[in-house]
Amino acid sequence: MKGDHHVILRVVAKVLIPIIALYGFYVQFHGEYSPGGGFQAGVILAVSVILYSLIFGIAPAMRAITPGFARFIAGLGFVTYIGVGVWALAMGGNFLDYDALFREPPGGHNGQHVGIIVIELGVLFAVAGSMVSIFYAFAGRVSEIRDEDW
């Protein structure tokens, strides 16, 4: 590859990128108890992919997360969110009325829990996919970023 002066950057990034991705999932699934949720988790996951492509090059990143997959995830997330709303409609409630999801008696909170978890997953997919797509669209226009370009 290129000159040796990127060796520290690469070694540090190799250790950090999995931790960043893991932290993204922590933020996603712990959002019930701590600050954070789908938006922040999606952005953190996208950053882990973008950091990888900034350091190791855009082509290896596109092999790991293909542009088509990123676009698919973005659309899937949005459809998931709308799907929960339609699910509530189909069960006889209002759009996005989670209490109607399982037709629970008043006091049951399963619907709220499942609804929130599923729509947060939708947010995660939509945000992460969109952010990675945006980055690919910008970065894909130059084949390789040379050192002199900075």
Added chain:
Amino acid sequence: MTGFEGATLAIDLLNITLLIILFVVAIAIARLRSLFAIVMLSGIYSLVSATWFVALDAVDVAFTEAAVGAGISTALFLGAMVLTSRTAKAEKGATQIVPLLVVIATGAVLIYATIDLPGFGDATSPANTGVGVSFLERTYNEIAIPNVVTAVLASYRGFDTLGEVGVVFAAGLAVTLLLGFGERSLGATVRREDRERPSKKDEEES
């Protein structure tokens, strides 16, 4: 937060220090011409703002600012910067004076508006007496999750969040439609190389 004597002074000093750092970084961003330095400084600006939001007990806002402002914006700005030149042109004459006057006028209006705002942590402010208290009381009975912010965002204001996700999705879609040709050709190149690679390996082995 005021558990011991001098805590108020310490918090004030912390706030003033963070605001001074923000001010210095903002001046530096306005004065610099190197776009790379400006992108990095705007990331630092977001990070310091996030720290300040933590000091103001707005943890959720701080977290979003750190992830979106300091994380993804910096990376996207870097990606956009590669497509353009590395330095901004210096502005001359009236183009320097008019923005300064606009900024001073806007700042004066904003400072004048803060006079009517309730004090920080004021227990009698509308936010602490009206709908906020009602959400704090109702959330655990109605939604049964501990984080009120998540409950409000995902359940009470589910429509609003759906709109936000739609905006993010539309932004990704628009950028991909407008700028995605390079990405598509690069993606095709990567796929073609992947297809050719196994065949090359076979040739080497034979």
